[in-house]
Amino acid sequence: MNKTMLCAALAAAALAFIGPAKAEVSYAGKSITLYVGFGPGGGYDAYTRLMGRHIGNHIPGNPRVVVQNKPGGGSSAAASYIYGPARQDGTELGVFNSQLALNKVLGEKAAYDVTNFSYLGRLVRALNIALVRADAPATTVEAAKKAEIVIAASGPNSATTRIPMAFNRMLGTKFKVLRGYESSPKMLLAIEQGEVHALGGTSMTVVERSIKKQVAEGKMKYLWIVGLDHHPGLPGVPTAPELLSDPEQRQIMELLCSSSSFGYALWGPPKLAADRLTALRAAFNAMVKDPAFLADAKKRRLDLEPETGQYLDGVMQRLAKAPADIVRKADALSKP
16 A cells, blocks of 8 residues: 555544534524513513524524513413423523522422523623502502502512512511513503502613603602612612611522522523534624624613623522522512
């Protein structure tokens, strides 16, 4: 065998040993559905639709992207679908209530385990605000210790339910939590029609779009921020933990508000292959830097505080390490 033939034989053997090259991930000719866990018109819906217009431009193969609302159980219905029946190839993704990240820590029994989802990235913190009608029997947490306030909420495990329930048990407030509203617009309509006095939380997006005038005219008032940080546009509005003076009670409320940093995130199915997860995370990271995306977000008056999928992994790990006694008390004090 001459030298040329020997080199060719060795190259062929090497290729046979290595195997065929792995094809790059491509979604060409496919359609990707983004399921939002709430009804139309709320903050989660607005951010999902923004993402739906742009993320396909950065996914390999430039697939068509559609948004579908799947409300129910504070977005548990959508999460259950993505976790199980949905296709696990990245063609079905979801945007869910950030509270779901905390509910696993609190021992929620659900058809899914949030620690097993694939996290692709976050658009913004879930900084929600509780509001009350100015003509309600009470317009502050302190006053709600003496007068009953009917407050609209979504699912039993949402912050809109858990936080007023925790206030009732730790401060003696008289919030009557009326659950079952599938979106912030439905809660606002209930307030407008006099069905309830307040709502347990909505995004600044909804405030800016729907009730900014009512707030400016003094017809609606802020109760608390569902989060650990203040908002620059809401000077003087306390965070929920700040309304508690007892150190342990404040720590409990901090845990209940901690999922706000998880925010408006894009979730993938638990069995998403590693190469597809990498491709979709890269697409998300590219999207949030795209000038066209940034301009569209500004036009829609949607704040952005993007973080990576790896950041969300870290948030979940920190939640899982919360002190056991605080977790137990937080769950017991906030259950409906």
